[in-house]
Amino acid sequence: MDLDGGKRVFNRLGPSSSHQNHNQNQNQNQNQNQKVCYHWRAGNCNRHPCPFLHRELSAPPVNGTTSSKRGFSTDDQYQRPNNNSVRRGGFSTWGPRGGGRGNGPNNNGNNRVVVKQEKICNYWMQGKCSYGDTCRFLHSWSTGSFGMLTHLEGHQKIVSGITFPVGSDKLYTGSKDETVRVWDCQSGQCVAVINVGGEVGCMLSEGPWMFVGLPNLVKAWNMQNSAELTLNGPVGQVYSLVAGNDLLFAGTQDGSILAWKYNTVTSNFEPAAALQGHTSAVVSLVVGGAKRLYSGSMDKSIKVWNLENLQCLQTLTDHTSVVMSVLCWDQFLLSCSLDKTIKIWVANSSGDLEVTYTHTEEHGLLTLCGMHDLESKPVLLCSCNDNSVRAYDLPTFAERGKIFAKQEIRSIHGGPNIFFTGDGTGEVRVWKWLADQSATPA
Incomplete structure (x- = not known):
C-alpha cells in the first residue's frame, strides 16, 4: 500500500468533516500498532511499554479475507532457515x-x-x-x-591452569590474579589460597609434584612432604609444562624449551638442556609415543623433538596463525x-x-x-x-x-x-x- 501517496491524496482533497479526520488518525494508529517489534524478534527488546506487538501476526483467515499488513505465519517462521546456526564450508x-x-x-501459551x-x-x-x-x-x-x-x-x-592430581580429593586452579586456589572436591569450598607472586601461565601435576609456570621461573611443590623448590632459567612467562622421559619441560616466552631432571641425591631439579628453534613463545607442549615431544608456538609452527637426544626431527608449518x-x-x-x-x-x-x-x-x-x-x-x-x-x-x-x-x-x-x-x-x-x-x- 502506498501510504505516502494516500497522504498526498487526502491532503489535496481535504477532510469532509472532523469525523473523517478522527477515523483517519484512528486507522493510522491501528496500522502502526499492528507492526511486530523488530527488537522483540531479535530477542532484545527492552522498551516497557513497547508500542509494537510482542507476538507474531495471525495467519490469514480461511475464508479468503486479507489484512492490510502481511505478517508470516507460525509455519513460515518454523520453515525459515536459521542462518546463525549454519556452518560455513x-x-x-x-x-x-x-x-x-x-x-x-517450543509451543507456549500463545501457540x-x-x-x-x-x-x-x-x-x-x-x-x-x-x-x-x-x-x-x-x-x-x-x-x-x-x-x-x-x-x-x-x-x-x-583461569590459566587447572590440575586434578591422580588419587587426590583436591582440585588446583591457577590464575593471572597471581594465586593458586585449592578446592575440596567433597564440599566445593576453597580451602587454601596461595599467592605465587606472578601471573600463572600453566600448571602440571606429575607424581607427588605440583608445578606452576610463572614469569621467569617454575615453582614446584611436593604434595607429600610440602617441600617447595624454585626452578630458574626461563626468560619471560612460562606458558606450558609437560613431563616425559624423566625430564620436566617448560615452554617459555622467548621461544626456548627448558628441561630439568630431578636429582634424588640433592633432592632438587637440575638443568638438563635448552631446546632452541622456535622464534616466538612456546605455548603448548605434549609428549607422545615413540619418545617424541611436540611443541606448538606463536611462530605458527609445530616442532617434533626426539626425547632421547633432544634433537629437532621435523618442523610442521601448515598452520597460518x-x-x-x-x-x-x-x-x-x-x-x-x-x-x-x-x-x-x-x-x-x-x-x-x-x-x-x-x-x-x-x-x-x-x-x-x-x-x-x-x-x-x-x-x-x-x-x-x-x-x-x-x-x-x-x-x-x-x-x-x-x-x-x-x-x-x-x-x-x-x-x-x-x-x-x-x-x-x-x-x-x-x-x-x-x-x-x-x-x-x-
Whole structure:
C-alpha cells in the first residue's frame, strides 16, 4: 500500500468533516500498532511499554479475507532457515555432523512456535531476560551430552591452569590474579589460597609434584612432604609444562624449551638442556609415543623433538596463525590454531608427520582436551574464541554439544567422568557426562 501517496491524496482533497479526520488518525494508529517489534524478534527488546506487538501476526483467515499488513505465519517462521546456526564450508568427510541441538519448536501459551538459535541469551546471562521459554536464544550454559555440576568462584582474573592430581580429593586452579586456589572436591569450598607472586601461565601435576609456570621461573611443590623448590632459567612467562622421559619441560616466552631432571641425591631439579628453534613463545607442549615431544608456538609452527637426544626431527608449518594447542591421541597428533582449524597429523611411510584431515571452525581455536564419555567413546573438546567449547566424537567429528561462557575458556582439564573449564571471568565450572543424553542440560 502506498501510504505516502494516500497522504498526498487526502491532503489535496481535504477532510469532509472532523469525523473523517478522527477515523483517519484512528486507522493510522491501528496500522502502526499492528507492526511486530523488530527488537522483540531479535530477542532484545527492552522498551516497557513497547508500542509494537510482542507476538507474531495471525495467519490469514480461511475464508479468503486479507489484512492490510502481511505478517508470516507460525509455519513460515518454523520453515525459515536459521542462518546463525549454519556452518560455513562442507561437511566432514569422516562422517556426518551431529545436528544442532535446541533448534526444535517450543509451543507456549500463545501457540507461537519459537525457533531457538544456538546462541546463549545475553540478557539471561545477566539475570534479566523477561521472555522465559519464548526467548529465541538459549537459557542454558550447555547443550548436548553433559551438564554442569557446580561452579567455583574466587579468582579475579582469567583461569590459566587447572590440575586434578591422580588419587587426590583436591582440585588446583591457577590464575593471572597471581594465586593458586585449592578446592575440596567433597564440599566445593576453597580451602587454601596461595599467592605465587606472578601471573600463572600453566600448571602440571606429575607424581607427588605440583608445578606452576610463572614469569621467569617454575615453582614446584611436593604434595607429600610440602617441600617447595624454585626452578630458574626461563626468560619471560612460562606458558606450558609437560613431563616425559624423566625430564620436566617448560615452554617459555622467548621461544626456548627448558628441561630439568630431578636429582634424588640433592633432592632438587637440575638443568638438563635448552631446546632452541622456535622464534616466538612456546605455548603448548605434549609428549607422545615413540619418545617424541611436540611443541606448538606463536611462530605458527609445530616442532617434533626426539626425547632421547633432544634433537629437532621435523618442523610442521601448515598452520597460518598461532598454534595454540597440541594433543596426542594414539598414533595421531592433533593441533589447533587461531587460523580456525584443527589439523590431524599422522606419520607417513618415511616417518614424517603429514596432515590427513583438517576440520574448520567459524572462530579461532584456543585449546584442545581429549577424554572418554561414560560409554568410553573418545570425545574431543575444543575451546573457541567466541566464548564457547565444542564437543566432537572422534574420529567422525559428529557434534556432541556445546558449552557457553561469559568470556573465553582458556583451560580445560579432564577427570574421571567429569571435566573442568576455567574462563576469563575467573570462574571454574565442573561438568559431568550425562548417562541419559536426553536429560535437560545445566
